[in-house]
Amino acid sequence: RAEPELPLLEWLVADHELPDGHLILMAWDPRITDEIVERRATFAMAAAHELRSPLTALIGFAEIFEMENENLSPAQVEAASVITQNARYLENLVTDILDMTSNSFGELRLDFEQVDVADPIREVVNSMNERIAERDQTIELRLDPDLPEIEADRRRLRQVIENLIHNAHIHCPSGTAIEVLARVEAGGIRIEVVDDGPGLPFDPPEAAFSSFKHAGTIDVGEMTGSGIGLTVAKRLSELHRGRISVESSNKGCRFAVWLPLDRRAALTRTPPGPA
Numbered sequence: 001r002a003e004p005e006l007p008l009l010e011w012l013v014a015d016h017e018l019p020d021g022h023l024i025l026m027a028w029d030p031r032i033t034d035e036i037v038e039r040r041a042t043f044a045m046a047a048a049h050e051l052r053s054p055l056t057a058l059i060g061f062a063e064i065f066e067m068e069n070e071n072l073s074p075a076q077v078e079a080a081s082v083i084t085q086n087a088r089y090l091e092n093l094v095t096d097i098l099d100m101t102s103n104s105f106g107e108l109r110l111d112f113e114q115v116d117v118a119d120p121i122r123e124v125v126n127s128m129n130e131r132i133a134e135r136d137q138t139i140e141l142r143l144d145p146d147l148p149e150i151e152a153d154r155r156r157l158r159q160v161i162e163n164l165i166h167n168a169h170i171h172c173p174s175g176t177a178i179e180v181l182a183r184v185e186a187g188g189i190r191i192e193v194v195d196d197g198p199g200l201p202f203d204p205p206e207a208a209f210s211s212f213k214h215a216g217t218i219d220v221g222e223m224t225g226s227g228i229g230l231t232v233a234k235r236l237s238e239l240h241r242g243r244i245s246v247e248s249s250n251k252g253c254r255f256a257v258w259l260p261l262d263r264r265a266a267l268t269r270t271p272p273g274p275a
Contacts, residue, residue, distance in 0.1 A: 048097045055094065059087045085131060092166070095159070096228045099235075110153035110239055112263070117182060117189050118147050120158040125180055128165055136174040139165070144183040151263045156236045163229040164193040164255045172197030188242065188260045196252040205248040209234045233257070241266040 010033065014024040065072065065080035072080070125141050132139050161180070168178050172195050181192040202208050208230050233255075237244040242259040260266035 048094045051090070051094050055087055055091050059084060059091065062087060092162075092229075096163075096232050099159075099232050110156055110236075112151050112153055114149045115152045115154045115157060116147070116149050117152070117157070117191070117259075118143050120154055121161055121180060121182060121191065124158055124161045124165060128162070128169065132169055132178065135169070137169065137172065137176045137178060139178040139180065142179060142181045147182055147184065147189060148261060150189060150259055150261055152240055152259065153236075157240070157259075160233045160236050160257060161191065161193070163233040164257070167229055167255075168193055168195040168197065168253065184261075185258070187262070188258045188266075191257045191259070192254060194252065194254045199250050199253050200246070200248040202248075205246045205253075208246060209244070230255075 008030060009027045010030045011025060011027040014026070017023060062080050062084040066077070066084060069077045069080070121143065122141065125139060129139065165178065165180065168176070172178075176195055176197045179192070179194040181190075181194065183190055199205075200208050210231065234244050237257050237259070240259050241263050242257060244255065244257045246256070247254045
Protein backbone atom coordinates (compact mmCIF):
# COMPACT_ATOMS: atom_id res chain seq x y z
CA ARG A 1 0.00 0.00 0.00
CA ALA A 2 1.42 3.39 -1.02
CA GLU A 3 2.42 5.79 1.70
CA PRO A 4 1.66 9.54 1.38
CA GLU A 5 5.34 10.42 0.96
CA LEU A 6 5.89 7.94 -1.88
CA PRO A 7 5.65 9.10 -5.52
CA LEU A 8 2.58 8.48 -7.63
CA LEU A 9 3.22 5.66 -10.10
CA GLU A 10 1.64 4.74 -13.42
CA TRP A 11 1.44 1.03 -14.12
CA LEU A 12 0.60 -1.42 -16.88
CA VAL A 13 0.14 -5.18 -16.94
CA ALA A 14 1.18 -7.03 -20.10
CA ASP A 15 -1.76 -8.78 -21.76
CA HIS A 16 0.19 -12.01 -22.52
CA GLU A 17 1.25 -14.60 -19.98
CA LEU A 18 4.83 -15.82 -19.75
CA PRO A 19 5.46 -19.57 -20.34
CA ASP A 20 5.32 -20.17 -16.57
CA GLY A 21 1.95 -18.43 -16.28
CA HIS A 22 3.27 -15.23 -14.72
CA LEU A 23 2.43 -11.73 -15.92
CA ILE A 24 4.74 -8.74 -16.30
CA LEU A 25 3.87 -5.61 -14.31
CA MET A 26 5.56 -2.37 -15.36
CA ALA A 27 5.50 0.72 -13.12
CA TRP A 28 7.08 4.13 -13.63
CA ASP A 29 7.10 7.69 -12.38
CA PRO A 30 4.62 9.63 -14.61
CA ARG A 31 7.07 12.51 -14.80
CA ILE A 32 9.18 10.32 -17.08
CA THR A 33 6.27 10.01 -19.54
CA ASP A 34 5.67 13.76 -19.49
CA GLU A 35 9.34 14.43 -20.20
CA ILE A 36 9.43 11.98 -23.11
CA VAL A 37 6.31 13.50 -24.68
CA GLU A 38 7.69 17.03 -24.30
CA ARG A 39 11.04 16.08 -25.80
CA ARG A 40 9.37 14.38 -28.77
CA ALA A 41 7.17 17.41 -29.42
CA THR A 42 10.11 19.80 -29.12
CA PHE A 43 12.18 17.69 -31.51
CA ALA A 44 9.34 17.50 -34.05
CA MET A 45 8.91 21.28 -34.01
CA ALA A 46 12.66 21.94 -34.33
CA ALA A 47 13.00 19.43 -37.19
CA ALA A 48 10.02 20.90 -39.04
CA HIS A 49 11.47 24.41 -38.77
CA GLU A 50 14.84 23.17 -40.06
CA LEU A 51 13.16 21.57 -43.09
CA ARG A 52 11.38 24.74 -44.19
CA SER A 53 14.38 26.66 -45.54
CA PRO A 54 15.75 23.95 -47.88
CA LEU A 55 12.20 23.12 -49.02
CA THR A 56 11.58 26.74 -49.97
CA ALA A 57 14.78 26.76 -52.05
CA LEU A 58 13.91 23.41 -53.64
CA ILE A 59 10.43 24.59 -54.67
CA GLY A 60 11.79 27.88 -56.02
CA PHE A 61 14.40 26.29 -58.27
CA ALA A 62 12.00 23.58 -59.47
CA GLU A 63 9.45 26.25 -60.45
CA ILE A 64 12.16 28.12 -62.37
CA PHE A 65 12.89 24.94 -64.36
CA GLU A 66 9.18 24.56 -65.10
CA MET A 67 8.79 28.15 -66.31
CA GLU A 68 12.05 28.37 -68.30
CA ASN A 69 11.94 24.97 -69.96
CA GLU A 70 12.93 25.85 -73.53
CA ASN A 71 16.29 24.05 -73.20
CA LEU A 72 14.90 21.05 -71.35
CA SER A 73 13.85 17.72 -72.81
CA PRO A 74 10.28 16.48 -72.20
CA ALA A 75 11.62 14.02 -69.62
CA GLN A 76 13.40 16.84 -67.78
CA VAL A 77 10.25 18.98 -67.80
CA GLU A 78 8.30 16.09 -66.32
CA ALA A 79 11.01 15.53 -63.70
CA ALA A 80 10.85 19.21 -62.68
CA SER A 81 7.09 18.89 -62.29
CA VAL A 82 7.46 15.79 -60.10
CA ILE A 83 10.05 17.59 -57.94
CA THR A 84 7.68 20.53 -57.47
CA GLN A 85 4.71 18.33 -56.57
CA ASN A 86 6.67 16.27 -54.05
CA ALA A 87 8.32 19.34 -52.53
CA ARG A 88 4.92 20.97 -52.06
CA TYR A 89 3.63 17.77 -50.49
CA LEU A 90 6.54 17.88 -48.04
CA GLU A 91 5.86 21.55 -47.39
CA ASN A 92 2.25 20.75 -46.46
CA LEU A 93 3.44 17.87 -44.28
CA VAL A 94 5.86 20.15 -42.42
CA THR A 95 3.01 22.61 -41.82
CA ASP A 96 0.82 19.82 -40.44
CA ILE A 97 3.62 18.65 -38.12
CA LEU A 98 4.10 22.18 -36.80
CA ASP A 99 0.36 22.55 -36.25
CA MET A 100 0.10 19.23 -34.42
CA THR A 101 3.06 20.12 -32.21
CA SER A 102 1.68 23.59 -31.47
CA ASN A 103 -1.65 21.97 -30.63
CA SER A 104 0.00 19.63 -28.10
CA PHE A 105 1.48 22.69 -26.37
CA GLY A 106 -1.83 24.55 -26.50
CA GLU A 107 -0.32 27.13 -28.86
CA LEU A 108 -2.36 26.57 -32.02
CA ARG A 109 -4.11 29.91 -32.41
CA LEU A 110 -6.42 31.41 -35.01
CA ASP A 111 -6.64 34.95 -36.43
CA PHE A 112 -10.34 35.65 -36.88
CA GLU A 113 -11.87 37.98 -39.45
CA GLN A 114 -15.04 38.14 -41.51
CA VAL A 115 -14.63 35.63 -44.34
CA ASP A 116 -16.70 34.92 -47.43
CA VAL A 117 -16.45 31.12 -47.25
CA ALA A 118 -16.85 30.72 -51.01
CA ASP A 119 -13.54 32.50 -51.66
CA PRO A 120 -11.10 30.12 -49.91
CA ILE A 121 -13.03 27.12 -51.27
CA ARG A 122 -12.65 28.38 -54.86
CA GLU A 123 -8.99 29.20 -54.26
CA VAL A 124 -8.20 25.68 -53.07
CA VAL A 125 -10.11 23.99 -55.89
CA ASN A 126 -8.43 26.17 -58.52
CA SER A 127 -4.98 25.52 -57.06
CA MET A 128 -5.53 21.73 -57.07
CA ASN A 129 -7.26 21.39 -60.44
CA GLU A 130 -4.11 20.62 -62.39
CA ARG A 131 -2.72 17.90 -60.13
CA ILE A 132 -6.16 16.27 -59.85
CA ALA A 133 -6.46 16.21 -63.65
CA GLU A 134 -3.01 14.63 -63.91
CA ARG A 135 -4.42 11.52 -62.20
CA ASP A 136 -7.45 11.51 -64.52
CA GLN A 137 -9.65 12.54 -61.62
CA THR A 138 -12.30 15.25 -61.76
CA ILE A 139 -13.38 17.86 -59.24
CA GLU A 140 -16.67 19.75 -59.28
CA LEU A 141 -17.58 22.78 -57.19
CA ARG A 142 -21.18 23.33 -56.06
CA LEU A 143 -21.74 26.34 -53.83
CA ASP A 144 -25.00 27.90 -52.72
CA PRO A 145 -25.16 31.35 -54.36
CA ASP A 146 -25.82 33.31 -51.16
CA LEU A 147 -23.36 31.93 -48.63
CA PRO A 148 -23.03 34.45 -45.77
CA GLU A 149 -19.77 35.63 -44.27
CA ILE A 150 -18.64 34.04 -41.01
CA GLU A 151 -16.00 34.86 -38.42
CA ALA A 152 -13.09 32.54 -39.25
CA ASP A 153 -9.36 32.29 -39.82
CA ARG A 154 -9.16 32.46 -43.62
CA ARG A 155 -5.78 30.69 -43.89
CA ARG A 156 -6.79 27.91 -41.51
CA LEU A 157 -10.13 27.45 -43.21
CA ARG A 158 -8.34 27.04 -46.50
CA GLN A 159 -6.02 24.50 -44.82
CA VAL A 160 -8.99 22.41 -43.68
CA ILE A 161 -10.51 22.33 -47.17
CA GLU A 162 -7.16 21.58 -48.81
CA ASN A 163 -6.47 18.69 -46.43
CA LEU A 164 -9.86 17.11 -47.15
CA ILE A 165 -9.52 17.43 -50.93
CA HIS A 166 -5.91 16.24 -50.79
CA ASN A 167 -7.03 13.18 -48.81
CA ALA A 168 -9.58 12.26 -51.49
CA HIS A 169 -7.06 12.94 -54.24
CA ILE A 170 -4.22 10.71 -52.99
CA HIS A 171 -6.32 7.86 -51.59
CA CYS A 172 -8.62 7.37 -54.59
CA PRO A 173 -7.77 5.78 -57.96
CA SER A 174 -7.75 7.34 -61.39
CA GLY A 175 -11.20 8.19 -62.68
CA THR A 176 -12.50 9.21 -59.26
CA ALA A 177 -15.00 12.09 -59.19
CA ILE A 178 -14.57 14.56 -56.31
CA GLU A 179 -17.27 17.06 -55.36
CA VAL A 180 -16.92 20.08 -53.09
CA LEU A 181 -20.20 21.49 -51.78
CA ALA A 182 -21.19 24.28 -49.40
CA ARG A 183 -24.58 25.37 -48.09
CA VAL A 184 -26.25 26.94 -45.08
CA GLU A 185 -27.51 24.36 -42.61
CA ALA A 186 -28.73 24.45 -38.98
CA GLY A 187 -27.28 27.82 -38.04
CA GLY A 188 -24.00 27.26 -39.78
CA ILE A 189 -22.25 26.56 -43.08
CA ARG A 190 -21.76 22.94 -44.09
CA ILE A 191 -18.80 22.22 -46.37
CA GLU A 192 -18.58 18.74 -47.87
CA VAL A 193 -15.88 16.91 -49.80
CA VAL A 194 -17.37 13.83 -51.47
CA ASP A 195 -15.70 11.18 -53.62
CA ASP A 196 -16.84 7.97 -55.31
CA GLY A 197 -13.69 6.06 -54.41
CA PRO A 198 -13.34 2.80 -52.43
CA GLY A 199 -14.10 4.34 -49.02
CA LEU A 200 -12.05 4.31 -45.81
CA PRO A 201 -10.45 1.13 -44.44
CA PHE A 202 -11.31 2.11 -40.86
CA ASP A 203 -14.02 0.75 -38.58
CA PRO A 204 -15.43 3.02 -37.39
CA PRO A 205 -14.56 5.54 -40.14
CA GLU A 206 -14.04 8.24 -37.46
CA ALA A 207 -10.73 6.50 -36.68
CA ALA A 208 -9.36 8.37 -39.71
CA PHE A 209 -9.19 11.49 -37.52
CA SER A 210 -6.78 9.85 -35.07
CA SER A 211 -3.19 11.02 -35.20
CA PHE A 212 -0.99 9.12 -37.69
CA LYS A 213 -3.74 6.81 -38.92
CA HIS A 214 -3.27 6.23 -42.63
CA ALA A 215 -4.08 3.69 -45.27
CA GLY A 216 -1.49 4.33 -47.93
CA THR A 217 -2.55 5.02 -51.51
CA ILE A 218 -4.20 3.10 -54.31
CA ASP A 219 -1.25 2.97 -56.70
CA VAL A 220 2.09 1.40 -55.83
CA GLY A 221 4.81 4.03 -55.73
CA GLU A 222 2.49 6.90 -54.89
CA MET A 223 3.11 9.09 -51.84
CA THR A 224 1.39 7.68 -48.78
CA GLY A 225 -0.62 9.89 -46.47
CA SER A 226 1.06 11.05 -43.29
CA GLY A 227 -2.03 10.33 -41.25
CA ILE A 228 -2.12 13.80 -39.70
CA GLY A 229 -3.88 15.92 -42.34
CA LEU A 230 -7.33 14.79 -41.22
CA THR A 231 -6.34 15.18 -37.57
CA VAL A 232 -5.31 18.77 -38.21
CA ALA A 233 -8.56 19.41 -40.12
CA LYS A 234 -10.56 18.09 -37.15
CA ARG A 235 -8.66 20.22 -34.67
CA LEU A 236 -8.97 23.40 -36.74
CA SER A 237 -12.72 22.79 -37.17
CA GLU A 238 -13.10 22.46 -33.40
CA LEU A 239 -11.09 25.61 -32.77
CA HIS A 240 -13.63 27.41 -34.98
CA ARG A 241 -16.24 25.96 -32.55
CA GLY A 242 -17.48 23.76 -35.34
CA ARG A 243 -17.30 20.04 -35.98
CA ILE A 244 -16.30 17.53 -38.64
CA SER A 245 -17.84 14.17 -39.53
CA VAL A 246 -17.30 11.38 -42.04
CA GLU A 247 -19.44 8.78 -43.77
CA SER A 248 -17.79 5.95 -45.70
CA SER A 249 -18.82 2.93 -47.74
CA ASN A 250 -17.45 0.93 -50.65
CA LYS A 251 -19.12 3.49 -52.93
CA GLY A 252 -17.23 6.49 -51.63
CA CYS A 253 -16.56 8.83 -48.78
CA ARG A 254 -18.17 12.06 -47.51
CA PHE A 255 -16.37 14.45 -45.15
CA ALA A 256 -18.48 17.29 -43.78
CA VAL A 257 -17.32 20.36 -41.86
CA TRP A 258 -19.92 22.45 -40.06
CA LEU A 259 -18.93 25.98 -39.01
CA PRO A 260 -21.29 28.22 -36.96
CA LEU A 261 -22.66 31.46 -38.36
CA ASP A 262 -22.32 32.93 -34.87
CA ARG A 263 -19.06 31.61 -33.45
CA ARG A 264 -19.42 33.38 -30.10
CA ALA A 265 -22.78 31.74 -29.42
CA ALA A 266 -21.65 28.30 -30.59
CA LEU A 267 -19.96 25.47 -28.73
CA THR A 268 -17.84 26.03 -25.65
CA ARG A 269 -14.12 26.51 -26.09
CA THR A 270 -12.13 23.40 -26.93
CA PRO A 271 -9.22 22.70 -24.57
CA PRO A 272 -5.76 22.40 -26.15
CA GLY A 273 -4.09 19.03 -26.39
CA PRO A 274 -3.44 16.14 -28.74
CA ALA A 275 -6.30 15.04 -30.97
